[in-house]
Amino acid sequence: MKIKLLFICCLAGLTQKTLAQDTLKLNIKEAEKRFISSNYQLLLAKYEIEQAKADVITAKLFDNPEITHENLLYNHETKRFLETSFATGQFNTQISQLFKLAGKRNKSIKLANTAVKLEEFEYFDLIRTLRYQLRSSFFKLHSLQQSAKIYSAQVKALEQLLQASNKQLSLGNIANKDVIRIKSLLYTLQADYHQISTEIDDLTTEIKLLTQIKSDSIIETIVPENEKGQIDEIAYTVLLDSAKTNRIDLKSAKTAITYAEQNLKLQKANAIPDVQLSLVYDLKGSYPEKYAGIGISLPIPLFNRNQGEIKKAKIAIEAQQATYDQIENTLSNEVFKAYQNAKRITNLMGNRDQDFNQNYQILIDEVTKNFAKRNISLLEFLDFYESYKENILQYNQLQYERINAKEEINFVTGTNLFK
Numbered sequence: 001m002k003i004k005l006l007f008i009c010c011l012a013g014l015t016q017k018t019l020a021q022d023t024l025k026l027n028i029k030e031a032e033k034r035f036i037s038s039n040y041q042l043l044l045a046k047y048e049i050e051q052a053k054a055d056v057i058t059a060k061l062f063d064n065p066e067i068t069h070e071n072l073l074y075n076h077e078t079k080r081f082l083e084t085s086f087a088t089g090q091f092n093t094q095i096s097q098l099f100k101l102a103g104k105r106n107k108s109i110k111l112a113n114t115a116v117k118l119e120e121f122e123y124f125d126l127i128r129t130l131r132y133q134l135r136s137s138f139f140k141l142h143s144l145q146q147s148a149k150i151y152s153a154q155v156k157a158l159e160q161l162l163q164a165s166n167k168q169l170s171l172g173n174i175a176n177k178d179v180i181r182i183k184s185l186l187y188t189l190q191a192d193y194h195q196i197s198t199e200i201d202d203l204t205t206e207i208k209l210l211t212q213i214k215s216d217s218i219i220e221t222i223v224p225e226n227e228k229g230q231i232d233e234i235a236y237t238v239l240l241d242s243a244k245t246n247r248i249d250l251k252s253a254k255t256a257i258t259y260a261e262q263n264l265k266l267q268k269a270n271a272i273p274d275v276q277l278s279l280v281y282d283l284k285g286s287y288p289e290k291y292a293g294i295g296i297s298l299p300i301p302l303f304n305r306n307q308g309e310i311k312k313a314k315i316a317i318e319a320q321q322a323t324y325d326q327i328e329n330t331l332s333n334e335v336f337k338a339y340q341n342a343k344r345i346t347n348l349m350g351n352r353d354q355d356f357n358q359n360y361q362i363l364i365d366e367v368t369k370n371f372a373k374r375n376i377s378l379l380e381f382l383d384f385y386e387s388y389k390e391n392i393l394q395y396n397q398l399q400y401e402r403i404n405a406k407e408e409i410n411f412v413t414g415t416n417l418f419k
Contacts, residue, residue, distance in 0.1 A: 024213060027222045028138055031211055035134050038212035042130070045123040052112070052119040059108040068094040084283075092285055096278035096297075102269035111266055114259045121252035128248055132411040134210045136404055141203040142221035143400035144196055150392045151193040154385070157368075158186040178378045185382055189389075223403075231346045231406055231418065236339045239413055243335050246414035250331060253324040260320045264313035271306040273299040334412040342405040349402055356391075364388045 036042070072090040075083050083089030162182050168174045204219050213219065244250065276297040283290060353359075364384060371381040406418035 022216060023218045023220055025220045025222055026138075026207075026213075027224075028135060031134060031138055031207065032131065034211035034213065035131065036127075039130065039210060040212070041126060042123070045119075045126050049116065049119045049123055052116040056109065056112040056116060059105070059112040062105070063098045063100070065095055065097045068096075086283060086290075090284050092280070092282045094278055094280045094295075096276055096295075098274055098276045100274045102272040104266065104269045104274075107262065107266040107269055111259065111262045114255060114262055117255050118252060118259060121248050121255060125248040125252060128411065128414060130210060132407060134207065135407050137203050137206050137210075138221060139223065139400055139403045139407070141200060141207065141219070142223045143396045144200050144203065145221055147393050147396045148193065148196050148200060150389060151189060151196060154389060155186065155189050155193055158182060158189060162186055181378060181382065185385070231342050231402065231409075233346075234409075234417065236336060239339055239409065239417075240332060240335050242415050242417065243331050243413040244328070247331055247412075248414055250324070250327055253320070253327045257317065257320045257324060260313065260316040264310065264317060267306055267309040267313045270309065271301060273301055331412070335409075338405070338408040338412045342409055345398070345402050345405045349398060352398075360388060360391055 070092040072083055074081050075088055078088045080088070084091055162179070165174060165179045165182055169176060169179050207213070207219060208215060208217070278295040278297070280293045280295060281291070282293075285291075286293075367376065367381060367384045370376045371378070410416055410418055
């Protein structure tokens with residue numbers, strides 16, 4: 001009996017510990033830390049960089065020498081195979097080495113190194129994009145979780161009110177239409193709560209995928225008040241200069257032009273033929289016997305002078321320049337849009353009474369007490385309740401938009417101007 005009791009206690013303890021572990025309290029710094037160390041997309045991007053570095057090793061390698069050996073297979077006079085003696089055998093051996101001209105090897109190395117830079121830029125731009133996605137989703141999730149608490153509290157309060165109203169209905173103290181009105185509001189709130197819970201689940205799944213948090217964990221976001229602060233006034237020109245200096249995708253586009261230019265140089269060098277030198281030893285097949293010679297092989301660039309690849313390389317430079325111009329133009333518009341949005345939300349929140357929510361909470365508490373005392377009608381009570389809900393939801397949404405405006409400026413400028 002004692003053993004069973006001990007087992008049950010241990011099992012209960014483990015169950016409580018498991019339930020406690022299922023809820024993960026997460027702040028944005030911890031989320032970013034998990035994201036950088038565990039995200040699969042970043043891991044795959046690192047593999048791409050390592051592959052590009054392997055291409056540099058390949059570009060640095062010299063061509064291998066080539067050896068050719070020809071031997072007498074069967075001597076019909078001596079009736080023996082594979083003879084190599086001077087008296088009755090014959091063989092020919094040749095070793096050759098290709099020498100690349102016009103600096104092809106060095107040009108290939110430079111091209112491969114530039115390719116590594118491009119992969120690294122893609123990696124850092126992927127971090128920039130996914131970090132913005134993570135932070136924006138995190139703060140949106142926090143806003144929805146705060147709103148969900150309001151819905152949950154209202155649903156519970158209306159359920160209690162409905163239960164009490166049903167008792168009063170049975171006693172004949174209130175009309176049936178009042179009970180139906182309470183039910184209608186309750187069902188609406190329950191449907192809204194279900195919808196917001198679905199959005200919370202979607203955002204939670206997105207954050208879990210970005211940070212590799214266990215799928216069965218429940219995330220509870222934590223956002224300190226200092227992360228909800230005002231947006232400092234920064235001139236648009238300053239933001240634009242920061243973006244042109246720091247945006248990784250713009251740097252990548254500039255490097256892509258360099259890559260195309262280096263490729264053009266390589267393709268022009270490929271039009272110049274390479275030289276192959278060889279050493280030959282022939283036992284008796286040449287004059288004089290035991291012939292030793294040196295040879296040179298050089299293609300004549302009469303028809304193929306690599307015209308097609310050179311033309312493609314020239315077109316690639318123009319295409320990359322157009323891509324760079326497009327990214328620069330897109331960048332300017334993104335910065336201006338983020339700047340305007342930040343100004344709007346700053347002005348909107350600045351004009352809002354900071355004590356409004358607190359005063360409104362006091363008012364709704366008084367309204368609830370007065371309704372319980374039958375000092376106000378059901379319609380007045382429900383109108384106050386609906387107005388209260390809309391105000392809280394609007395405030396949470398504005399708080400999110402203010403935080404996200406800072407995140408958007410950081411994203412479009414490629415900086416951490418706002419932390």
